Amino acid sequence: MxxxxxxxxxxxxxxxxxxxxxxxxxxxxxxxxxxxxxxxxxxxxxxxxxxxxxxxxxxxxxxxxxxxxxxxxxxxxxxxxxxxxxxxxxxxxxxxxxxxxxxxxxxxxxxxxxxxxxxxxxxxxxxxxxxxxxxxxxxxxxxxxxxRAREVQQEKLAQLKHLRKEVQHIHEKVLQTKPKSLDEYMKKMKEQQVKVLPSINKANQLQGFRFEYKGFNLKGSQIHRSMSSNKIILALSQNNKYTRLKEAPQNIKVLDHTVQLSTGIINKIAKDIIKQTIRRALDTGMGAGF
Known part of the structure; x- marks a missing residue:
């Protein structure tokens, strides 16, 4: 109680x-x-x-x-x-x-x-x-x-841990279908009973995503680091390109409306692109040495 x-x-x-x-x-x-x-x-x-x-x-x-x-x-x-x-x-x-x-x-x-x-x-x-x-x-x-309250909290945490894994699994399955837009991603997630809620501020900037599932409402980063805003937008942006993404996008379409990405998301995407570039260069270099 x-x-x-x-x-x-x-x-x-x-x-x-x-x-x-x-x-x-x-x-x-x-x-x-x-x-x-x-x-x-x-x-x-x-x-x-x-x-x-x-x-x-x-x-x-x-x-x-x-x-x-x-x-x-x-x-x-x-x-x-x-x-x-x-x-x-x-x-x-x-x-x-x-x-x-x-x-x-x-x-x-x-x-x-x-x-x-x-x-x-x-x-x-x-x-x-x-x-x-x-x-x-x-x-x-x-x-x-x-x-008692502690027992209730432990039960809720156990349930939350299970739900996080479920949502992460659904997210990974949806990404495997290569959605080319945020709207397509949101639609496919909804078909799996997960509602994606974009957080847009008064300056028309996308600041992140929340996910509703079985009565729980969580930030993407609370579910898994792979579901943070920058990771999702980077994956969707690359699905929409024939070549590797070289710079961070500045905006994205949400429900047929174009919104700006927050500075924080843009900077994180830029860092992710640099990390991917370095990783590919290292992998290529290692391969050439054998």
Whole structure:
């Protein structure tokens, strides 16, 4: 389970979001509160918060996200227990709190709003609230034998490693077909369920590519060094020539529009061309010596 936390000032807007029926919201936790609407709860918060008018970010907002698998088995009673244990770990028992579960997505999650001002008027310190929220959520997950954040991260990394290899393999297969343009390359990648997203800045300069595959969105260089922008453009440019490329291209067509290449990409392509030239010269020289 992953936990996130921060201090906010927009209490009513957050209450309305938590209560959003489009997200199949359901109140699963309420402490030191009597109201039944976002407005009533916000007013109850405000009465306590009036004891410390200097505090602007006077509400704590938390999100507790069990894994999809864990979330499928969580009853209202279990959701209450998760939230109650989290409140205890954060030492917020003496504060007004309300928690909602959102079930509009496959990934069930809890939104918890807590008054930063305690019932006795004491201000709750919010330093390192994000890290403390994660530590508390992890402890609750351990207590309730749920998947912990570290396990979730390891599982995600393993999945990501596998997906990177898949995308790299698809990229290599597409390049073997000798696409002569970026549009042709993008079309062939899309046929293999990989969406190529060019990154073009306001100056109409191509700065790189991202790849979408099975819900993941990664830079080409994050997948494999052979999928960096300069490598892809160099390969496509050479496919379009009868002789070896001697200088870096300055522009390229994307979706039938010509865009400039960024200085960084041009310089990297130029270096790649020099390296290829030196390598060919060395290979030729070695061959002549035997």
């Amino acid at each position: 992953i936990g996130k936390g921060k201090s906010i000032s927009h209490t009513l807007a957050s209450m309305n979001y938590g209560w959003n029926q489009e997200k199949q919201a359901e109140v699963i936790f309420k402490e030191h509160l009597a109201g039944d609407t976002p407005g009533e709860i916000t007013e109850e918060f405000r009465i306590i918060q009036s004891q410390n008018e200097r505090c602007k970010n006077n509400t704590l907002s938390f999100v507790l996200s069990p894994t999809i698998k864990d979330g499928q088995d969580l009853s209202g009673k279990k959701l209450y227990e998760i939230t109650s244990r989290f409140i205890k770990e954060m030492n917020l028992q003496n504060h007004q709190s309300i928690g909602f579960v959102h079930r509009d997505k496959q990934h069930l999650h809890i939104h918890l709003y807590t008054n930063r001002i305690a019932l006795n008027g004491e201000l709750y310190k919010d330093s390192f609230i994000g890290k403390r929220s994660q530590a508390a959520a992890d402890k609750v997950a351990q207590q309730m034998k749920m998947s």
